[in-house]
Amino acid sequence: MSAQPVNPNLPPDHVTVFIDGVELAAPKGSMIIQVADRAGIPIPRFCYHSKLAVAANCRMCLVEVEKMPKPAPACATPVMDGMKVYTRSDKALRSQRNVMEFLLINHPLDCPICDQGGECELQDLSLGYGRSVSRFAEPKRVVPDEDLGPLVATEMTRCIQCTRCIRFTAEIAGTYELGGMYRGENLQIGTYDGKPLTTELSGNVIDVCPVGALTNKVFQFRARPWELIAHESLGYHDALGSNLFLHSRRGEVLRVVPRENEAVNECWLSDRDRYSHQGLYAADRATVPMVKGADGQWREAPWNEALAAAAAILREHRGDDLGVLVHPATSNEEGGLLARLARGLGTGNLDHRIFNRDFSDAAVAEPFAAAPADIEQADVVVLLGTNIRHEVPLLHARLRKAQVKRNARIHAINPVDFEFTFALAGKQIVPPSRFAEALGDAALREAVRGATRPVLIVGAIAENHPQAAAIRAAAREFAAATGAALCRIPQGANAVGLARAGVLPAGRDAAAMLAEPRGAYVLYGIEPGLDFADTGAALRALKGARVVAFSHFACESTHEVADVILPIGLLPEIEATLTNLAGMDQGTRAGGKLPGQAREGWRVLRALGGELGLEGFDFTDLAGARASLAGAAAVAPTPGRAGEAGQGGLELALVPAIYRTDAVVRRAAALQAHPLNTAPRVVLNPADAEAAGVAGGQVARVKAANGTATLPVAVDARVAAGVAWIEGGHGATAPLGAGRVEVVKA
Template identity: 75%
Template sequence: MSAQPANPNVPPDHVSIEIDGVPMTAPKGSMIIQAADKAGIPIPRFCYHDKLSVAANCRMCLVEIEKMPKPAPACATPVMDGMKVATRSDKALKSQRNVMEFLLINHPLDCPVCDQGGECELQDLSMGYGRSISRFAERKRVVPDEDIGPLVATEMTRCIQCTRCVRFTGEVAGTYELGGMYRGENLQIGTYDGKPLTTELSGNVIDVCPVGALVDKVYQFRARPWELIARESVSFHDALGSNLYHHIRRGLVMRTVPRTNEAVNECWLSDRDRFSRDGLYADDRATVPMVKEAGQWREASWEEAVARSAQILRENGADRLGVLVHPATSNEEGALLARLAEAAGTGNLDHRIGQLDLSDAAVAEPFEMPVCEFSTADVVVIIGSNLRHELPLLHARVRRAWMSGAKVHVVNPVDFDFTFDVASKRIVAPSRIANELAGQALRDAANGGSRAVVIVGALAENGLHAASIRKAAREFADAIGARLCRVPQGANAVGLTRLGVLPASRDAQAMLSDARSAYLLYGIEPGLDFGDIPTALRALGGAQVVAFSHYACASTRAVADIILPIGLLPEIDASMTNLEGTIQGARAGGKLPGYARPGWRVLRALGGEINADGFDFTDLDGLRAGMQERDVVPAAGRAPDADGAGLEVAVSTAIYRSDATVRRSPSLQAHPLNIAPRAVVNPEDAGRIGISQGDTAKLATRDGTATLPLEVSAKVAAGTVWIERGHGATAPLGAGRVELGRA
């Protein structure tokens, strides 16, 4: 007897099912709730989340299935060919209403004052599935709250034990910091040890919590959801460009939440992107144009400040002028800066302010592997990067690849903490990274993958040996058939590169080591943002400086002659180009403080003052219409001097000291990951020098000295001292080897 012919309308590896009378197909092995969601058929749920494993413990998604005597959870019941499901039958609705009644037995009735009110999943579903009165007359249980850090507030009496937060910290964050304690009605969600959350993704537990048990501690009680206006924006703290919404109340950014984009950040957001909003309203925010006269600052009108800035540009044109741009500057501002430099006749224009070795004329390049494919990589090689702090959400994708069987190999000067196991690691001094990549042993270990990727991070890109590491990484990737992904050093480094914010003559280091008579600084905090801060401050201190600035900080006031206050990304309409080369737009949300203006408007006024070409537009649309990519190939810079006595320096950026806005966020500065500045050395070096854990060490370079607490750890390669930049205490060191001794 012949086999039954296959249904031509059913795709391969799919089955035919029916939900609420609607015929459809669904992939084999998928769950009923997934098929219903795809068809737009609503099924109530609390514990189910499409990015987390199935727990099936809330039972809110019970549905009726033909020929099954009992209702079944839609989140944990696989589809089967010919299955007929009813989500709104009497049996299904009765089951869902009974579950809702049980959930509300112990839930506090504080909806009118609850800080989750108006955006609570339990509140919404109880309106449709809850009873008008409660049959429960006993006392409700009370769960003590737990202090889990400066970012997330707890109201655990509201918890319905959906375990979404537990699964998030275990599966996505990889820190396993939350779990269930006790049993039955005594079950509680907590951290076991009472310590604060240390994951860099902790704010996402706020989003996944369907009730008000975990809420934004910084935003709590400051506004109601119906008072807020959402504005689309992107992150400007790393090159991933996470998509997000700023929630605005009366012109103030009250909170930041993720905006789903599966190709970039999925539905997650790093704590740095979520909580840095505090920094927008720092006390030293630049709010009014200022000019310096006889060493004293005074407020000025925009007309006076722009006219004085134009005078400095006219008096110091051509090679006497240097234009230094922060790599998180928007595309629109970058395009105008390139035009302004051209009008001033200078080729001294650069955004690569943190990179010390540009002897290979390296520029930011888009990733060769799309971010969404990192989760399916089978071989990942991480070179010179604390990836977990540098790109938290990319690190999470690498973790997912590891959970699927990928092999991760690491070449670093520091054995950084990751949330995945590594198949091999080579912890060597920065000068030896290139040699390790050229070695056959590593190539053999990393070979054999069909979806291999090599990641080169900030520690490699910004160090004294960057050029040799970039060359070796390219050869290594070609040898194992991997795609090379060099992390752009700045949120918009790729966009600024495309728009020609690059030197036709002197690069950033060259125009600082050989000081110019005048500088235009754009969005830079001079005392903390440069790769070689002592050299930068010496050059700026002896020149005339026009500072387009978000903050009137002490270091800006020390070197600048004019401060022009400009808006940050959450306050302006702009576009940014992320590490994939994708242009993403941001809408103005928060109001500009005081007399600050969008940077493009100030640049337009300055360009008009010096009669420059390309500044005759009247609005942002006119500016964008004239924007075009520039093919600028920068000349190779001078190789830095990496020789000398002392220890090599491995410099990474502290996770919450990466830019001026993050550094001014009180909540992030209180985070456990924000560790005080210190010097970390290998035990061999500590024993040889005669210093030990807890000592105060003196570090000396050719440019300056610093006094830091000493930490001794075998995680640091021998012959290396590891410090984190972004702190005032480490800024005086500059570049070069370090002589280490007891203070």
């Protein structure tokens, strides 16, 4: 090759490459397969994946390179100026066919019963590169399976040792749970210790596996790929809004797979978003309108009767006597119509901030100051009050990527030394009441001031604390002083969108509506016994009032407090838009069939608005609803009361449990069987456990201002002194609202 560039007009960091006679410009250091992919030139592969490190161990991508005596792996051969590559020459094709023959030597002939059949990379490539008759007459090897848990099914005899799954758990998930054991023809992929996968991203090994060795255990033997219809949808269990496809058959969602979007979730999906579809088909799903009679007994009712009963309650309690409480995963369209309904009924008591405890600063969810894709470019990150690995799993993966690729320095201020898959440059494990003080640490500020792209991420522990206003003020001051991009994680999948849609109080906020009970309430998408910041106060207020529940599930707590249950569709069953933590509006398509007589929420709101004779409910379709909501004025909420910290005892660190975040996830059987879904418990620092006279494994009574819970005790030095760590979303922990608790031996 000449020392002079083939094309001197190219930038100095680019070279000219010829692939199958096509002249291409490529960045220096690119691999042949990357250049070919960008040009649309197909090269077969198994081990190569654009998001994973190069392994070059399957050799399926062998190509001919001029002046090289042997075929070269396209995934591991960097391009050079003037290089000529042939992907379809006799030499290249012969090499690829020989590799395919070796790969098929031990592969079982069980395509008819394999869940990967029909979408298998090995099937596709063997059609083009395989022989019609096998020359291998010896017995095929058999590999024993191990149980990887409730989410991933294994058939490791099919494994071709591409190592994609190993590289995923090491590089992306960061848990290093899979590896290769033995050598040569005895090589096996497994966990070595036989334990299930514990990463919150485990389902992605199914996507990267090119054969049927790792498949979806929940979907196993349910359907064939060609029977399924793909519908574009979104994850709605955290504020990232991961893009995904719902795969349904005859209206039943059978599987969820990621939809690539580099700005949001790349090509990955958290297990919570992948497997929560099981919850759509829970036994207590609300499928028919129900009305509670004067005798307190529930009966099914036709829609016109249920709507008339709901309208009668709302007419009787118009104005300040009515409160409207909305789940923060509610869509923008439903939120806008709820705000219109509240205005029409003359009430300013409207709120979606049902997880918050401090309203004194009138804070609402705001878009991140740095987009998710920009966060992985950060050089210093400060985590404040968040177990981000469980709160937003794919944002945690971005942080790991920032550290691995850019050597980002990550600092954490938390009440518990949570397990992250990245190393911390510094940490302060302190009670939440000292978060603001910790942000003033001189060493931390100096580390952040020296950064070019600093980021401060504030999570649920801080946002939902009784003194959240002071913590938020300290975070804003810290960001202004250091130049850090302030990223407050919205507390709900569509909290940003609902704030924009005006689902905010001009009167009483969520806490005030429950502390000063109203005569009637509208509950939208809420499971009353588990979804409120202070369950005790909520149930007391709701039990003494008339309640109209727009509900996805006819659960025990809804039956206990409601007078009318109007069944509505969940996000996978409706067309809607959500706004993610970056402020990006994203749309969904209906993928599942509405169960029974359930209807889309906007239809039910339109019908109820018509029953009440309110203005603005005369549209006939979703497009009309959206048009009528366009340009709605934003609402600035009025400041409310501060949370009550309480005195004495231990400070409660209430952390959202990863698989107990909402009603759908709580009903997904596979997620409830996952090792990360721990039983309800109280975790104490050893010194606090000794002072309380309790030990690990014993049962203790945890007393809060509004209730008492009886919980097993765990002792862990990762918990800050003076803190009781409890995961929310459990019925057993629901009585513990906030503030301080006293722990005594039961």
